Amino acid sequence: MNRYRTGQCSGLAVSTxxxxxxxxxxxxxxxxxxxxxxxxxxxxxxALQADPGLAIANWGxxxxxxxxxxxxxxxxxxxxxxxxxxxxxAQGGGVSPLERALIDSLTVRFSTVLLxxxxxxxxxxxxxxxxxxxVLKASGxxxxxxxxxxxx
Numbered sequence: 140m141n142r143y144r145t146g147q148c149s150g151l152a153v154s155t156x157x158x159x160x161x162x163x164x165x166x167x168x169x170x171x172x173x174x175x176x177x178x179x180x181x182x183x184x185x186a187l188q189a190d191p192g193l194a195i196a197n198w199g200x201x202x203x204x205x206x207x208x209x210x211x212x213x214x215x216x217x218x219x220x221x222x223x224x225x226x227x228x229a230q231g232g233g234v235s236p237l238e239r240a241l242i243d244s245l246t247v248r249f250s251t252v253l254l255x256x257x258x259x260x261x262x263x264x265x266x267x268x269x270x271x272x273x274v275l276k277a278s279g280x281x282x283x284x285x286x287x288x289x290x291x
Contacts (some may be wrong), residue, residue: 153195154234160190167199176203176210195238197227201245220249 153164167182183199190196206212206218212220227242234242 151237153193154238155186155190155193157190157193160193160196161188163189164193164199167196167203171199171203172290174209176207178256179203189259192233194229194234194242197223197230198238198242201227201249205245205248211260217249220245224249225235 144158151165151168153161155164157159163182163186167179167186170176170179180200180203183196183203186193186196186199186203201220201223204212204216210216223241224245228246
């Protein structure tokens with residue numbers, strides 16, 4: 140099923156009972172981490188075709204449309220990112236605490252009122268700090284235990 144042989148990227152078991160949805164989500168995440176954002180979007184869309192209730196796949200689409208070090212976020216991409224985020228938020232139920240934290244973190248990442256006035260690096264740093272807090276809370280990990288894998 141993993142056409143591009145990207146391997147197991149995360150080991151993140153997502154809230155699905157459909158094995159093909161998990162495979163396509165894993166592939167999308169690997170592509171996302173490899174800065175192949177458009178390919179990641181397609182993989183997450185296929186995961187959604189396999190399991191329309193997979194909110195974390197909409198998170199992946201939203202994240203992929205968002206800004207990154209190689210590409211800013213123009214109005215077209217912002218619209219797509221916010222549409223996918225709205226779908227992920229609306230799907231709400233049946234997600235793990237970690238998936239909920241990741242989905243909720245994008246509401247901070249795409250907040251335009253205050254963050255738009257900051258330089259890109261500061262916006263990503265503010266978002267990263269919020270993501271870390273949400274993920275640590277969801278996983279029950281303390282900041283000191285996480286310091287080895289998430290520098291401050």
